[in-house]
Amino acid sequence: MIVADKKPVEEIIEYVKDCRKVLVLGCNECVTVCEAGGKKEAGMLASALRMYYANQGIEDAQVDERTLERQCDHEYLEEIRDIADQYDAIVSIACGVGVQFTAEKYHNTTVYPGVNTCFLGATEQRGLWTERCQACGQCILAYTGGICPVSRCAKRLFNGPCGGSSDGKCEINKELDCAWQLIIDRLKAIDRLDLYEKLFDIKDWSTDRAGGPRKVQREDVQI
Amino acid sequence: MSAKTPSKLEKIMAAGHLGVTSECGPPRGSDPEVIKEKAELLRGCVDAINVTDNQTSVVRTSSLATCIHLKMMGMEPVLQMVTRDRNRIALQSDILGAASFDIHNVLCLSGDHQSFGDHPQGQNVHDLDSMQLAWTVRKMRDEGRFLGGDEIKRPPQMFVGAAANPFADPFEIRVPRLAKKIEAGAEFIQTQCIYNIDKFEEWIRQARDRGLTEKCYIMAGVTPFKSAGMAKYMKNRVPGMDVPDEVVKRMSDTPKEKQAEEGLNICVETIQRLKELEGVSGFHIMAIEWEKKVPEIVERAGLLPRPEVE
Known part of the structure; x- marks a missing residue:
């Protein structure tokens, strides 16, 4: 699978600090298995961003969360067709493929990466993923x-x-x-x-x- | 084996003499006097001088430029090339560049990983590995063709070398690996520094059994210790180095002011013992930042005067 690691939340805050309506978009595939970008992590990141806005006294900020089956597939990305343009930014916590495919599909919406995509690897044990392939x-x-x-x-x-x-x-x-x-x-x-x-x-x-x-x-x- | 190139080093070993090489690390600056001073220390006591290629992944004056300085001083350089920093286009281009200055020796290496050096965030290339580089130089020389297949006008005339570490793991593939390097095109081998002589002799014996010493000149690598501290450092900190406990003890048991002398004694004794070993064709003396001691080592080891060849 594609293995990703969470970006520091401070880095993501730096991207979205001036936004008022943000969608955190998770992916149910590889990043869920490596616990970096699935539904659970989307919830955690959305909470962290809400807390940031609240601490800054920004009351009109809205952070929504959604997790798609896949972000590397037209079919599933279509599920946010009606809502994508309502957001100042989408933070995709899929791999780099998902981030880019989301950005390509929603041309006028800003899309930020919420994870660092690392390599093609395996789960050696819970919390330990190691590289196996460079797709040469x-x-x-x-x-x-x-x-x-x-x-x-x-x-x-x-x-x-x-x-x-x-x-x-x-x-x-x-x-x-x-x-x-x-x-x-x-x-x-x-x-x-x-x-x-x-x-x-x-x-x-x-x-x-x-x-x-x-x-x-x-x-x-x-x- | 008969000489196939104008390399003086090759001719000396082809004539049945023991070859002697040493090395010169280029400076971390552009002052050519540093190179010239180091090289002058080696004049007349070695047949050729290896010029390292950004050794330990630290940026230095290029190996090729330094080799040209040596050539202009009338000395014979061995161009070291690592596959870490250049792809096949740049490597072949630099081989031609060296050949245009009639540099007749090349040593093909993979190079230390960049994480050891002063630019650990850099990319590494490794488009080819060291064996494939040796194969490339042989193709350029023997077939007069680039890897891409096109013809080379005035192909390089280079004696092709590679390194071998008889002490790295796993030991069981060390000789098969040497066989692969020779199959790839290596005509001479310079080994890792030898302190564990028994293990080296076992490696040479296995190489002889496979007929490898008949196909390739093996130059035994030696490095004199300057101090007991250096011996311990080499034993514990340098990957792939095998320094037996008794050698470290011999250095440690020597009073501090006599340790440098003892280091030279060990080096000379190693050469004297290995001179008699069938399959050893020469010595590569790596006196790291201690080039001034090379003449003494060569003389005491009975390797002077250096032979003259046509």
Whole structure:
């Protein structure tokens, strides 16, 4: 899923301090799972903003909250069609995709981000999410034991590990696993250490961010 | 192995002599005199001088510009290139730039992570990794082509090197990893500083068993300790460094005013022991900010005079 983290409320207040009517817009998908931008967090942020306005003596301020099934889908974003233009600003606490799609759809309404979108990751345990994928557009996991050096090696080495791997940990942080140690352990476990011996070709990064904004177009599923 | 490039370092090792290199870290400023002073200390006692590329991710004068200064002084540089700061376009461009000054040695590295340096908020590139960079230089040289496939007019003539750390984890893939670097195109290897000689000998033995020392010149890396404090720092704080307890103890048991001398003794003894080891083709002496001691180390280790080659 897309993992996001809450922005400090002070930063959000700085965006909306001159607004009088604000909609906090949550999303029921990834940001709900990572507890940064779901219904619960929309309520908490809306309360914090109401408290701010009250403390400032701004009595005519109105903060509403709403959580959509998804903000990355026309269908669900249409649900606020009738009310969007009533607000001075929408604070979207979806990922960066949701913030942008909301802004694109409601062209004349100011939309602010309420979270920092961090990475594609997994829930390791409650309150701990870690990165697994950088969406490079050309998956190589078949050759690396199912562990991704692009997202998990600090130098994204294709022929690692570097000389800084020590006791299975990365040189930049003793708490961070060395991705190449994990890859080698996995290749050993599945009896495919032969894959380690193969020199990895230079990567075509044109399917990554480097190639410009990307799209996936599937004529077979288009209506 | 016979020499394939005009590199003096390659010719010396191809002739069966032990090669000797040292290194020169460029200054954090633009004064060329700093470079020249350091390099003069090494004149006549080494075959080539490595020039580091923003080592420890701290901004310094560029490796290429410094190599040109050395070249103009009549000395032979080894251009260190890290893949951290430049993409494949910039790397190939700088290889051509170096070749235009007839710089004949390159050492391909990934580079320390930028979080160690003075610009930890910077982006890192790693478009290629160190092995892929070695492969790139070989393609440019041997096929006369860029990575993109176009022809190079006057291709670079570079002796291609890479680093190896026999002591990093996991140890079991250290030799397979060396094999990969050689397959990628590395013709010489400069190793991490050696203090754990037993472990290094085991690594060389495994490399010999795979025939790797017949395909590549292994230059053993050594760094003299200036003090017991430095030995402890290297043991505990430098990632991938293996300093055995007895070496630290030897330094600590030496009176403070004699520690620098003892550090040099350890360095010289290491070279003398490894000189006899089959598969070692030379030495890379990294006297960090202590270049003035390199002539003494080389002399005491019996590596002078340096051979002349055509």
